[in-house]
Amino acid sequence: MARYSRLPGSVALITLHNPPVNALSAAVRQGIVDAVQRALKDPKVTSVVICGQNGKFCGGADIREFAGPMSGPPLVPMIHAIEAVDKPVAAAIEGVALGGGLELALGCHYRIAHSKAVLGLPEVTLGLLPGAGGSQRLPRLIGLTAALDLITTGQPLDSRRLSTLPCPCPPDVDSLLDKVMSKVRQRSRGALAPVACVQALRAAASLPYAQGMEKERELMATLFNSGQARALQYAFFSQRVVGKWSLPSGASWDNSTARTISKAAVIGLGTMGRGIVVALALTGISVVAVETQEKQLAEASRVVPAMLQREAGRRRLATPPGVISFSSNLQDVSEVELVIEAVFEDMSLKLQVFKHLASVCRPGTLLCSNTSGLDIDQLAAVTQSPGLVVGMHFFAPAHVMKLLEVVYGPRSSPEAVATAMQLGKRMGKVGVAVGNCPGFVGNRMLKPYLEQANFLLEEGATPQQVDEALEEFGFPMGVFRMSDLSGLDVGWRIRKEAGLTGPGVESTRTRQGRRYSPLPDQMCEAGRLGQKTGKGWYQYDGPGGRVARSDPWVDIFLETYRAEHGLVARSITPEEILERCLYALINEGFNILQDAVAAGPEDIDAIYVFGYGWPRHRGGPMFHAGQVGLGRILERLNHHHSHPDVPHLKPSTLLRRLVAAGSPPVQKWREFINKERVHSQL
Numbered sequence: 001m002a003r004y005s006r007l008p009g010s011v012a013l014i015t016l017h018n019p020p021v022n023a024l025s026a027a028v029r030q031g032i033v034d035a036v037q038r039a040l041k042d043p044k045v046t047s048v049v050i051c052g053q054n055g056k057f058c059g060g061a062d063i064r065e066f067a068g069p070m071s072g073p074p075l076v077p078m079i080h081a082i083e084a085v086d087k088p089v090a091a092a093i094e095g096v097a098l099g100g101g102l103e104l105a106l107g108c109h110y111r112i113a114h115s116k117a118v119l120g121l122p123e124v125t126l127g128l129l130p131g132a133g134g135s136q137r138l139p140r141l142i143g144l145t146a147a148l149d150l151i152t153t154g155q156p157l158d159s160r161r162l163s164t165l166p167c168p169c170p171p172d173v174d175s176l177l178d179k180v181m182s183k184v185r186q187r188s189r190g191a192l193a194p195v196a197c198v199q200a201l202r203a204a205a206s207l208p209y210a211q212g213m214e215k216e217r218e219l220m221a222t223l224f225n226s227g228q229a230r231a232l233q234y235a236f237f238s239q240r241v242v243g244k245w246s247l248p249s250g251a252s253w254d255n256s257t258a259r260t261i262s263k264a265a266v267i268g269l270g271t272m273g274r275g276i277v278v279a280l281a282l283t284g285i286s287v288v289a290v291e292t293q294e295k296q297l298a299e300a301s302r303v304v305p306a307m308l309q310r311e312a313g314r315r316r317l318a319t320p321p322g323v324i325s326f327s328s329n330l331q332d333v334s335e336v337e338l339v340i341e342a343v344f345e346d347m348s349l350k351l352q353v354f355k356h357l358a359s360v361c362r363p364g365t366l367l368c369s370n371t372s373g374l375d376i377d378q379l380a381a382v383t384q385s386p387g388l389v390v391g392m393h394f395f396a397p398a399h400v401m402k403l404l405e406v407v408y409g410p411r412s413s414p415e416a417v418a419t420a421m422q423l424g425k426r427m428g429k430v431g432v433a434v435g436n437c438p439g440f441v442g443n444r445m446l447k448p449y450l451e452q453a454n455f456l457l458e459e460g461a462t463p464q465q466v467d468e469a470l471e472e473f474g475f476p477m478g479v480f481r482m483s484d485l486s487g488l489d490v491g492w493r494i495r496k497e498a499g500l501t502g503p504g505v506e507s508t509r510t511r512q513g514r515r516y517s518p519l520p521d522q523m524c525e526a527g528r529l530g531q532k533t534g535k536g537w538y539q540y541d542g543p544g545g546r547v548a549r550s551d552p553w554v555d556i557f558l559e560t561y562r563a564e565h566g567l568v569a570r571s572i573t574p575e576e577i578l579e580r581c582l583y584a585l586i587n588e589g590f591n592i593l594q595d596a597v598a599a600g601p602e603d604i605d606a607i608y609v610f611g612y613g614w615p616r617h618r619g620g621p622m623f624h625a626g627q628v629g630l631g632r633i634l635e636r637l638n639h640h641h642s643h644p645d646v647p648h649l650k651p652s653t654l655l656r657r658l659v660a661a662g663s664p665p666v667q668k669w670r671e672f673i674n675k676e677r678v679h680s681q682l
């Protein structure tokens, strides 16, 4: 027989009871069948354990029964039925698990054995074979070679511990490990942990257990004390910290209520708009996708459903995607709860769209702009409810990239911010609430970084040198390769709109009172817009080509430019490239914290890790500043700033104050900034 009992809580215990070895007699089999049924029916039971009475799991089929006609439930379907139940079943093995006993355990979902337990399939010694699934399940569990040995000899085994087993390896183990190592190094450039993981597994494959453990200990000690582990753990927490957003008004994630959106609209179906439509639909939201240009609308109606299908398939979604309806008429957004405008990055066009939306949408509709840096307040000002306007700055491709900057203005309501943040979360984004200023956080910091990269070209560096230094640091792509990918004309248009370049603007190296490098403008004027034209800072196989090769044209172009402006090329080290580009970016990060555009360093770091390719194992720019040492950053900024031809590196007041306060760790900066603000030091 088999006894059924329910342990305190939710575990059902089935105890085989048939002394002396709990052989699987007809009565025991019947007992197991009944007990399993009971466990399944009891809603309080969530898992089942099978064990044997008196410290013996089971000695196998009852050999005595073989002599006569079989009665009771047959063993094979009984074990099948156990394997098929949807509550987890574990075999707790003490003493022996032999023959049918081990086959019963193999049908369970988990097996746990006492160190002194003996397991085996001795049927062969009785002129049989393991006929209750043992010959089929065991090789699947332990591999063919070991199963062959066990089943053909019938020899029992001690219950082995993993530490006593050799590591099963393919014959070409070294080439496998070499291949994985080079893949890992390429994928996670400069990251220590993935490399150490491969080294630890190499030790498992090639060394006895004790030596393998020693290697594991050594590797772990190195990782544990590395800055990278601290950076990655910081990145883990900063991702969570940004979800707990707060606004200067005191509104925050825990005192603001978000609306649940079920119907939304996207205006403008260029690259960004299409990605946003897909991202929304993937969450189950019904989307009205509006595009007024006929050609663009026809193309989007063809491309977007395919994108959605591909992405839904890739994510194996539980929720079916929302329905997308395409329209050329802005009037069709009148019934939605939220609109995301994603038209061309042109203020007058956006203002026009917002005015139109304000008249078409029903009162209370949230109006969001996917701008990468334009003034949200200006857009809010042309609507009846400025409180319902926020920026939702997505990153291309919008259905893939994790970052979402949620931009609030002084008039944005907590409800609007909470709704945009919650919507971002539903889309699987890392939403970061940021204040309104040109470029918000990400692009505002990018500007001095790009400026320094251009100045470095003027002073003697090549695009390759700059890119190599940045890629060596851990960026997936250097600044010039990235610029070729996204198109040089994007920045050109913005600079033209800002009056920095274009017809009538004098070609000097100082514009609007600041040093300016016209190099990128001149590249655009020469038709070199990047990958799309097959030529940019690099040359490609043709328009749309992906493989960047250095281009002698660019070298001559730079030499001519330097000659025209009387600049003498000097040799520039990778260290200087990193200092000039990264410290400029970091310095702007301090200005942003000082201006309260970002609530804390974690917000900036999450933005850079999730949206700008900052290597995660370096935590983010602000964390990196802490690791380099704030004093050192300040000293290098001062050094470069004092040079007459390296402008825009004046150290931020906040950085100076932090250094004066003894460079507190990054986790203390928020508190420090708040205190300084109270005492009006910032």
Ligand SMILES: CCCCCCC[C@H](O)CC(=O)SCCNC(=O)CCNC(=O)[C@H](O)C(C)(C)COP(=O)([O-])OP(=O)([O-])OC[C@H]1O[C@@H](n2cnc3c(N)ncnc32)[C@H](O)[C@@H]1OP(=O)([O-])[O-]
Residues within 6 Å of the ligand: 020, 021, 023, 059, 060, 061, 062, 063, 064, 075, 076, 096, 098, 099, 100, 101, 103, 122, 123, 126, 128, 129, 130, 131, 132, 134
């Ligand atoms: C369509 C068909 C489907 C078929 C399904 C096939 C299922 C399966 O693959 C076939 C099997 O399991 S084949 C089975 C595979 N299993 C095996 O071959 C295991 C055979 N058993 C052993 O090797 C040893 O008995 C143990 C190591 C279990 C205990 O050793 P120990 O502590 O020195 O004790 P001890 O002194 O040795 O025995 C004590 C008493 O128990 C008695 N008894 C024991 N097993 C019995 C059994 N299965 N049955 C009945 N009785 C069994 C034993 O006779 C003795 O009785 P007695 O009246 O007091 O004299």
